[in-house]
Amino acid sequence: MNIDELRDLFLFKDLTDVQLGEVFDAGEEVPFEERTELFQEGAPADDWWILLEGQIQLLRRAGRGEPKVVRTMDRPGLWAGGFRAWDAEGSYLATGRGAGPGRMFRVPAAELGWMVRNWFPFAVHLIEGFFQTVRNLEAMSRQRQALAALGELAAGLAHELNNPASATARAVDALQTTGDTMLSSLTHLAEQSFLAEQFVALDQMRRDLVPNALVTSPLELADREDVLSRWLDAHGVADGWKIAPVLAAAGVDEQWCQRAYVVLTDEHLEAGLEWVASALSAQSLLSEVKESTSRISSLVDSIKSYTQLDRASQQVIDVTEGIESTLVMLRHKIGRVAIEREFAAGLPTIEAFPAELNQVWTNLLTNAVDALDGSGTIRISTAAGPDHVQVAFVDNGPGMPAEVQQRAFEPFFTTKATGKGTGLGLDISRRIIIDRHKGDIAIDSEPGRTAFTVTLPITQP
Secondary structure (H helix, E strand, O other), X not given: OOHHHHHOOHHHOOOOHHHHHHHXXXXXXXXXXXXXXXXXXXXXXXXXXXXXXXXXXXXXXXXXXXXXXXXXXXXXXXXXXXXXXXXXXXXXXXXXEEOOOEEEEEEEHHHHHHHHHHHOHHHXXXXXXXXXXXXXXXXXXXXXXXXXXXXXXXXXXXXXXXXXXXXXXXXXXXXXXXXXXXXXXXXXXXXXXXOHHHHHHHHHHHHOOOOOOOOOOHHHHHHHHHHHHHHHHHOOOOOXXXXXXXXXXXXXXXXXXXXXXXXXXXXXXXXXXXXXXXXXXXXXXHHHHHHHHHHHHHHHXXXXXXXXXXXXXXXXXXXXXXXXXXXXXXXXXXXXXXXXXXXXXXXXXXXXXXXXXXXXXXXXXXXXXXXXXXXXXEEEEEEEOOOEEXXXXXXXXXXXXXXXXXXXXXXXXXXXXXXXXOOOHHHHHHHHHHHHOOOXXXXXXXXXXXXXXXXXXXXXX
């Protein structure tokens, strides 16, 4: 080629002969054939490429499948790359591949930056400022998404903790009242010279009962309460309506009451049965407190697992543990959506950054729940290969059109309504899986089925 070929390009029409000569001397002609790969997506943009002749396909990868063509350079003078002339972290946004025979002109980004700084110093300031502004906006958007997700998780966690905490508080209040009643009953029995052998017999009868004994139906329990209330009224127990529900729930029937009457007699019947009911209530309330506090403890453990609090950033982990803790954290959002688990037995542990993977599971689950719009099924499955594990999130929602699948991993691309999403969830997930873990993430969607498949190496390179 000669310098006149550059002069004919619209890109250089306003350069002086000296400037054009510097460009010509700094670059070189690069011929290509069909499917010749000239530069690669994600690689440092160390060269500036100008089309002289032919066509160049620009391809971008969207997951594990083949890269897809997003644009074709077919006009001489169109250019790509060279970003490291202004940005030390600039990388190619797509892969450039020949669509047939042709030629390109390649200029090192360092040479391009030197020339433009000498020719147009003011313009260079503007370009560098533009790059910095875009990076700042992207960082702010990612931070905003992270804060929004954190706020949603915090609200859901507060809701999850509130239920067992409220149940514990109610049980403790009721336990105090029950304890007072139990002491009052014992005082009455003592005042009425209740014998030790009588108390031992009554306590044994109480031990034979089961608090909250199962009944076949609420109707049967109500019938049992009515029978006990009538028996207690007939035997002069003034507050029979209070203790009948507790006794009925423990499986007490008329035959048990008759045996208790033999032990207690008329003199001690009311106080004795009141003591039995209070003891049963205390036992039931303590079980409720134990269950509620265990639930709180389980939630705290899930939080620690999800956030990887006080743990190393990179660990050898069980993938399913992170998925389970994410499901706990998102229970409020999942709502009525059914979750099916198909976890492979004996799944190998992997080297990974678990806190970051939990962010991926959160994004994929959130997207699936949003796609289902409140009802449907999400199937989460795991599988093992010779050197990798796979995790798949499959929902039975409406599916994603081909054009949406092609752009799904693009930053700021979203199909959600304004204010519902930032378009960064899948981009962040792609970076975590591909860049951080050297794995892959792919989409396979059709009406009624959308699958996101994550592939992770067992050992990090």
